[in-house]
Amino acid sequence: MMHCASCREPFHGSPLICAACGAVQSSGVEAPDYFQVFGLERRLGVDVAALEREFHRLSRRLHPDRFARATAEEQQNSLRATALLNDAWRVLRDPVERVEYLLKIEGHAVGEEHAGKARSAERQPPADLLEEVFELNMQLEEIRMSRKMGETADASVLAELRTAGERFEAMLDELDQALTAESTKWDAGKGQARAGAAARMIELLDRRRYLWNLVREVREALGAAA
Amino acid sequence: MEYIVGIDLGTTNSLVAYMQGDQPVVIPGVDGSNLVPSIVALDPLPAPTAEGESSPPRPTVTVGNSARRALIATPERAIYSVKRLMGRGIEDIAEELKLFPFRIAPDVQPGEVLRIQLGEMNFTPSEISAYVLRQLKRNAERFLGEPVKKAVITVPAYFNDAQRQATRDAGRMAGLEVLRLVNEPTAAALAYGLDRATESGQHARTVAVYDLGGGTFDISILKLNDGIFEVMATNGDTHLGGDDIDNLLLVVALDEIRTEHGVDLRQQPDAVQALRKAVIEAKITLSAETTAKLDIELPGGDRYQREIPRAVYEQLIAPVLERTAGPCRQALSDAGVRPEQIDEVVLVGGSTRIPAVRRLVDEIFQLNARGRRPHMELNPDEVVAVGAAVQASILAGNSAATDQLLLLDVTPLSLGIEALGGVVARVLQRNSTIPASATEHFTTGVEGQTNVAIHVLQGERELAKDCRSLARFDLKGIPPMPAGLPRIEVKFLIDANGILQVSAREQRSGTEAQIEVKPTYGLTDEQVEAMILDSFDHAESDFAERQLIEARLEADTILSAVAKAPENGAWQRLTDAERAAIFAARDRLIAVQPGSDLKAIREATTALDQATRRFAELMMDQAVSQAMRGKTMEAANRTLNVDQAEIHAPHPFAQAEIEENAAVGSGETREGNE
Numbered sequence: 001m002m003h004c005a006s007c008r009e010p011f012h013g014s015p016l017i018c019a020a021c022g023a024v025q026s027s028g029v030e031a032p033d034y035f036q037v038f039g040l041e042r043r044l045g046v047d048v049a050a051l052e053r054e055f056h057r058l059s060r061r062l063h064p065d066r067f068a069r070a071t072a073e074e075q076q077n078s079l080r081a082t083a084l085l086n087d088a089w090r091v092l093r094d095p096v097e098r099v100e101y102l103l104k105i106e107g108h109a110v111g112e113e114h115a116g117k118a119r120s121a122e123r124q125p126p127a128d129l130l131e132e133v134f135e136l137n138m139q140l141e142e143i144r145m146s147r148k149m150g151e152t153a154d155a156s157v158l159a160e161l162r163t164a165g166e167r168f169e170a171m172l173d174e175l176d177q178a179l180t181a182e183s184t185k186w187d188a189g190k191g192q193a194r195a196g197a198a199a200r201m202i203e204l205l206d207r208r209r210y211l212w213n214l215v216r217e218v219r220e221a222l223g224a225a226a
Numbered sequence: 227m228e229y230i231v232g233i234d235l236g237t238t239n240s241l242v243a244y245m246q247g248d249q250p251v252v253i254p255g256v257d258g259s260n261l262v263p264s265i266v267a268l269d270p271l272p273a274p275t276a277e278g279e280s281s282p283p284r285p286t287v288t289v290g291n292s293a294r295r296a297l298i299a300t301p302e303r304a305i306y307s308v309k310r311l312m313g314r315g316i317e318d319i320a321e322e323l324k325l326f327p328f329r330i331a332p333d334v335q336p337g338e339v340l341r342i343q344l345g346e347m348n349f350t351p352s353e354i355s356a357y358v359l360r361q362l363k364r365n366a367e368r369f370l371g372e373p374v375k376k377a378v379i380t381v382p383a384y385f386n387d388a389q390r391q392a393t394r395d396a397g398r399m400a401g402l403e404v405l406r407l408v409n410e411p412t413a414a415a416l417a418y419g420l421d422r423a424t425e426s427g428q429h430a431r432t433v434a435v436y437d438l439g440g441g442t443f444d445i446s447i448l449k450l451n452d453g454i455f456e457v458m459a460t461n462g463d464t465h466l467g468g469d470d471i472d473n474l475l476l477v478v479a480l481d482e483i484r485t486e487h488g489v490d491l492r493q494q495p496d497a498v499q500a501l502r503k504a505v506i507e508a509k510i511t512l513s514a515e516t517t518a519k520l521d522i523e524l525p526g527g528d529r530y531q532r533e534i535p536r537a538v539y540e541q542l543i544a545p546v547l548e549r550t551a552g553p554c555r556q557a558l559s560d561a562g563v564r565p566e567q568i569d570e571v572v573l574v575g576g577s578t579r580i581p582a583v584r585r586l587v588d589e590i591f592q593l594n595a596r597g598r599r600p601h602m603e604l605n606p607d608e609v610v611a612v613g614a615a616v617q618a619s620i621l622a623g624n625s626a627a628t629d630q631l632l633l634l635d636v637t638p639l640s641l642g643i644e645a646l647g648g649v650v651a652r653v654l655q656r657n658s659t660i661p662a663s664a665t666e667h668f669t670t671g672v673e674g675q676t677n678v679a680i681h682v683l684q685g686e687r688e689l690a691k692d693c694r695s696l697a698r699f700d701l702k703g704i705p706p707m708p709a710g711l712p713r714i715e716v717k718f719l720i721d722a723n724g725i726l727q728v729s730a731r732e733q734r735s736g737t738e739a740q741i742e743v744k745p746t747y748g749l750t751d752e753q754v755e756a757m758i759l760d761s762f763d764h765a766e767s768d769f770a771e772r773q774l775i776e777a778r779l780e781a782d783t784i785l786s787a788v789a790k791a792p793e794n795g796a797w798q799r800l801t802d803a804e805r806a807a808i809f810a811a812r813d814r815l816i817a818v819q820p821g822s823d824l825k826a827i828r829e830a831t832t833a834l835d836q837a838t839r840r841f842a843e844l845m846m847d848q849a850v851s852q853a854m855r856g857k858t859m860e861a862a863n864r865t866l867n868v869d870q871a872e873i874h875a876p877h878p879f880a881q882a883e884i885e886e887n888a889a890v891g892s893g894e895t896r897e898g899n900e
Contacts, residue, residue: 056454060632064661064722068405068621083661083719090658 002032013039014054016081017061024062024077033105034088044102044183048093055089096176096208099183099201108198110205126207136164136214143221158222165218172211179204230376230405230622231366232614234413235355235393237309237467238440238576240264241611242362242377244370245619248627250417250612253369255361256780257291257835261607262365265289266357267296267304268344285347289361298503298849301327301495303345307469310441311340311351312396313388315747322465325473327495339749352392352749353757356399360759363400364776368828373769377402378618380610382442383409384462384638386684387696387726388747394723395754405621407723411435411446412635413613414574415455417604419631431569432458434557436587436600437610438550439575441467445554447561447568453630459560459657460638461553468509468577470546475505478542479520479532487528497525500850512539513579523851540582547586554590560657565591571600578606634659637720644681644690653718656686660720668714674706678714682726695746699728705735770824777827781819784834788812796844804840811837 002011004018005025012019015032035042038054060066062085067078091097103110125133139161143153179201186197231253234241239261243252252260269286288296296304310322317336322328331341331348341348359379366374379402381393390407397404414435430451437444444462448455479501484490491497504520511518512534520532558565568591577583588594604612619628636657642650643666653664668678678701685693704712713733720726731737749757788808791797797805815830 056451059454059634063632063634065406065617065620065632066623069623079661079719079721080663082722083663086659086662087664090662 011039014058014085015039016058016085022061024067024074024081026073026077026080031084034091034101037085037088038092040092042102042105043187044095044099045187046092046098051089051092055085058085095180095183096205099179100205102186103198103201103205106198108202110202125210129210132164132167133214136161136168136218139164140217140221161218162222165215165222168211168215168218172208172215175204175208175211179208228376229366229370229372229374230378230618231362231374232413232611232616232618233359233362233377233379234410234608234611234614235309235359235379235381235396236264236440236610237307237442237469238264239607240358240362241608242366243608243611243615244366245615245622245625245628248625250615250619252608252611253362253366255290255365256368256831258832259291262290262358262361263294263306264309264355264358265293265297265304265306266308266344266354267293267300268347270303271346287357289357295846295849298496298499300345301499302329302343305342305344305354307441308342308351308354310465310469311342312355313351313386313390313392313747314340316340326469327498337746339747350749350757352396352754353399353759355393355396356757356759359396359400359402363402367769368773368776371773375401375403376405376618378406378408378614378621379404380410380413380614381407381724382439382462382464383411383437383444383446383457383460383635384442384464385409385724386464386639386694387724388694389464390723390725391748394725395749395757398754399757399759401759404723406617407725408614408617408633409444409446409457409460409635409638409724410439410442410610410613411437411444411460411572411574412448412455412457412633413611413617414572414604414609415446415448415450415613416616416631416633417609417613418572418601419450419455432561432563432567433570433572434554434568434591435572435574436550436554436578437462437574438577438583439467440577441465441469443467443550443553445550445557447557447563454632454634456634456659457636457657458563459557460636461557461560462638463549463553466546466549467575471509471543471577471580472502472506474542474546475509475534475539476502479505479530482532483524483530487524487526487530489524489526489528491524503850508534509539509580512536513581536581543580543582547580547583550583551586551590566596570598572609573600573602574606574609576607578602635722635724636660637662637724639684639694640686641696641718641720641726642683642685642690642693644683648690649688650683650685650690650693654720658720660724661722663717663719666716666718668701668716669710670704670707670712671709673709675709675712676704676706677702678704680716682718682728696726697728697746699730701730703737704732705737707734774822774824774827777824777831778819781815781827781831784831784838785812785815785819788834788838791838791841794845794848796841796848799844800841804837808834808837808841 002015003009004011004021004023006018006023007021009018009020014037015025016037017024033042038051040046059082062078062082064075064078064082067075070078091101100110139157142157143161146153182197182201182204186194186201189197229244231242231244232250241252241260241262243250245251254260255262267288269288271285287293293304297306305328307326310326311319311328315337316330316334319328319340323330329343331343334341339350341350342354363374363377377397379393379397381390385393393407394404412435414437415433430449433448433450435444435446435448437446442462442464443466444460446460447458449458476498480491480498491501501522504522508518508520516536518534518539520530520534522530524530571587571591571593573584573587578587584600587600593600616628616631617633619625620631620633623629637654637660638656640652640656641654641664642652645651653666654662668680670678680699680701681690682696682699683690683693684696687693701714701716704714711734714730715733716728716730718726718728791808811830811834815827815834818826818830821827
């Protein structure tokens, strides 16, 4: 149980600010996680509209603008608490980032390597997509070449690319639905069921990252050719 | 009562405003004008005397409207649009140097803070901006009758960390504690929101602010909800604005004068500045009329006469305006909204007076098609300063009109660190709400390694070399351990000003690693301290005395100008009544000047300034035509000297480069040319 550093009351809701005495808390060694910041249970189902209201309510009390005439220490507390609040809002409002974050604080290895180390160059396409990805890369290469030569890309190649892009976007949508389904299972489940949902979400996230990069490349190529 | 003022430090004009009760008020200068042109001119140094050689001369400068004349009379001692140089290095500004007569000190090295030559002295861009800020501070003190020590200063939303730091440094040099840097479009939204808070109710609205100023372009998409101004996305170009249009018109005129009249004015900085003034006037005319005329007397007595129909003008500037469309689309996409979801568009910046700009905005946001019009009720030159005053009032927390308002802004550029192979690893995405933080972990690669070098970057490109270098850090004092064992946690924190702070800790040993911050284009604290203007300036005890001294000096300045007036040809063009009015106002000022009635001195000074307004205009016109004809011996000599003394300085108008630049700048043709 966490207590207010100023009046020692236990927190109700967000531990960034004490509901009892109004003191903005200085960040201790053990910072609250993003769910705790909003006084939430660790669950993937989040009511984003309610989250936004709480974000605004806390912002009004924590933001550095409210402490422009306060002591240096209070200003520093406000700055750190608001940064943490904003970080939490940014991650929790997005369903995909929310899953990644939750899996990470649950101790799973997720996502791209940390910066500073080499990013894995040998990102393998998922086996079932090998053929399609190969074809897509050919089309992308053709469009890049024609752009380099200062020519307008071949209309039929552009059309093919557009079709492929739509197919991959549809896959992305499907995948997001699957992710939501597994999220619900994770929230409802315990033990084995929960571990199974986590494992499937990790797989889905890897596939999603790969698909997302493809979709982005297609959008860029089409955008530049337009 | 301690005032916090709001300042719009603009490329072309700067303003200061404050909240008078619940009402924002723009503070006029001595000349009665709300706009202080961002022009700084170094006054002539006193002639060296035999005994005076030991101490370097203390420079004095002229700022604003009074410095405008120096742009034409002594262009080598004056500078405008210095905002374009804030927080930049010599390697960034090649494009600017082709178009602006900036004289960079010849010994500036890549990676160093720029220094600009004015006459015989060098100044950093922050120092020059500090002179403008000090003028605004004085105007505010004069108006409020109180010392002013705290300010909110606006910056383009798309300013990076170095540009923001340079602005904050300028504030410190001017004797101002900068409580907050606010993004210009957000400030404009605040200014408008305040006016309509009562009718808006609870309904959330999505607003786009299109801000095309003298030298910068910003687009911000905001969500307004019950007093909270939440920026969803921002984008822009910190080197795009009315300046670019001026330069296009100028180049066309210079080329035509050369081909049609065989005169190359590019070699005469004073003539170029005079021509620049003429094309700016034509540009302003073309916002209201369908045609504008240039009629300029050239050396040798020829006249350059040119009619510019608006259609031709619009065709010419279309590529410049088109450069604002990309950032708009990107911001919409980043905010996750479609153009038709934008409820309202706010136009900010003097350049939004151009009808073609309004048409472009209408097209991008499909306004007319939806029966909507952009907001431009507030003066586009003043709205940012008004918003800064509103933000100042929010910080002061003393006005009922603003205590429900809160601004949640974003960082415009992604933050990253250089990883192996020179690629950028993102640690914080653009458009993250600030304050924002990110944590990264590092380790060592060699046994016993005690230092790790980290390179922090800002920008959207994949490779470090294409991004903005913010700083290089050395994490020192890591306890010697086998390679890969130390676990160093580096915390990046972007504060509410959009400025980065970094801290680090070695987690296994618990030791705090020391961080040495080497700002890539910044000044150190010591350098800023050394550049603080008039450190005695803000002592409170002598405030009243200083106000009186300044008022008497202002009176001296205008009286000596009036004393010399009859020597000027323009004097003869005044009517008898006008001359009589000037004499009457002069005598009144002479009578009150020695006294200690501050208000009387100021009123008499203002009255004399008003009485001489038309004379000043006539004199200005005369200076322009003299510069064009190159007739004054003095001017001719100076031009000669400048050319000999500054061979290494890049010339303001190297022609071939401009044509090349114009082609590249047109955007659509870029791909085809490569």
